[in-house]
Amino acid sequence: MDKNIGKKLDGRYEIIELIGEGGMADVYKAVDIVDNKTIAVKILKKEFAENEEFLRRFRNESKAIAVLSHPNIVKIYDVGFSEKIQFIVMEYIDGITLKEYMENERVLSWKDAVHFVTQILRALQHAHERGIVHRDIKPQNIMMFTDGTIKVMDFGIAKFAREEGKTATDQAIGTVHYISPEQARGDVTDAKSDLYSVGVMLYEMLTGQKPFDTDNPVSIAVMHMHNIAELPRRINPDIPTPLEEIIVHAMEKNPDDRYQTAVEMMRDIDRFKADPDVKFGYITRSQDTDAQTRYFAAVNDAPEETYNDNDYMQPPDDTYDQNDIYEDTYDEDYTDFEEDEKPAKKSLFVPILSAVTVVVIMVAVFFIATLVKGVFSGDGQKSSSEFAMPNLVGMDFNQAHEAYPNLDIQVEATEWSDLEKDKIFSQSIPEGDGVKKGEIVKVKVSLGSKTVKVPNVKNYHYTTAGDLLRAQGLEVEYQYQPNDEVEEELVFDTEPSAMEEVQPGSTILVYVSKGSEVEDIEMLDFVGQNIQDAKVQCGVWGLTVKTKKQDSGEEEGTILKQSIKEGEKVPSDSTITFTVSTGKEPEGDVEMKFYFPSNATGRFTITAYQNGVAIYESFTLSADYSKENLVTVRGKGTDETITMVLTNLSNNLTCELGRYSMNFEEGTFSVIDEDIDRAFQTVDGLYVEPTDPPVEPTDPPAVQPATDEPDDSSSEETEE
Structure with missing residues (x-):
């Protein structure tokens, strides 16, 4: 069994089960026994916990991550550090x-893809504004509820997964399908790296395949740095063109050419949702027809970079350095691979590159010469294919595309102006200048009128918040979510955030608290179970648990009674009280009345015996004074056999009165067997009325016969 199972971290977070394993940390389901709620605990693996530099940076980053609070980000509740264990306590998500x-849907509808990506961008915007860059955006780190709500996980962890001195051959590389080019090179990364990863995810959602994929993770990283991906619409023609442009712009190789903030990407998504035919100008006309383009191209047409075992062990000097490959080990689904070190193979890259360079120069010279010849005739006049540059200022960007198909009109910038939204207010080639078919014209497009700041409406009642937002010319959309910290019907967040500048008429998403999440649960029978097991289950439900102790012969901690009966349905915010055994036999009194026989006489005592040991002896009971005598026996136990013995104090004779089953906890008893009359008779305790003994008949005395002899005495007296 996992050694962490059953542990209590900080005496509060009890680990229940392992629910996820990553390259750098393990994730456990746990219970906060103080707040009685289910949580997730991420515990760093030992090899990382023993790295002092890593620990220092991880502590600092963990403190920063804890300040993130957004509906689309998994909450961080606590962090803990000791000599032996480092962990992060976070929100437990019951979803996929x-x-x-x-994987189940394979190809998502564009509406679903936009719905998910918008939530991810909101989470990233919140983090980026607070200086936190995710660096490991991928579908594995995004949790989804059944209602489509998205939660981003694992902020700030992956960026520390790279260990100094490790190379691609020294240690396994995790998922690199979503890594940005600069991250693959080992360069400093910022918010734009996360946006590249979002672009890759959007590509995969809409096409059902990753832009770069092979069995070799190193090759994938190199592809992100150098290769160009197939345009999404070539894989799935049902993808709206503006959405393809958004993907292209997000996945630019050069970070400076990408979206600079999550807000910029969300604005383009909002423009697309408002106008599905909008054109951003991120894909040039030549990109739609040519295989080799600046941004994307068909994979089959792109120069193929292949790497055998020896090639990536010893890369050419002017390509990537294997030490620059970002080690993305924090991945729930990473696959380890090991390569035996082999002798370095001499690279042919430099001579090949030199040959290619010469060929390119020759082709360029030939192309320029041909171009000059076509543009100018022999007398130095312009070719008839050239025409005058029209005035685009004031035109709608999309209308300009339709009106002048011979020009490649691209957006140089979008800015606020007095012109209506999507109107062109500047062009790179002045009106009247000579231009050729297909020539690129850079334009600046209006974002509309001046922006307004989103007012801070947190902790306002949602109706008041709506009035304040509408007063600023903003539209309002409410989203109701459970919130344990904010009262019901009060606002706990807005999107965009307070004080952010937006266009008048923008829709503000207002998050309104539904209060604590409550649902009905059907009560189980916990009697006979251990209280800790019951607390775990009740914590999962959200129930508040109270306990009261009671002496019992049951094992300590065993539940004797529960206040909510089995099968009863109660709200999840209810309180349940458990009566729990102390493990000590209950002590109490049992009162008994003994009725002496009517002819009982004398002085007596009654003694109670439990398992042969006297536990009680009454005071002297006089049968001559009262025939009804109350005896109170004190003892322990709930089903104890007690023997009551009668003693006659006049002769010390004893006899058993009877045997009784006593429950000292409840103060009750029942008779097992009893014979009071016999007991008193045995100890000579009954009064017997005295009687005269019978007189035996006797014969009368016999009569003596008369004689003639003189009486001697008379004679004697005479003689005297």
């Missing part, structure tokens, strides 16, 4: 990962 959902 976005990866599981994507």
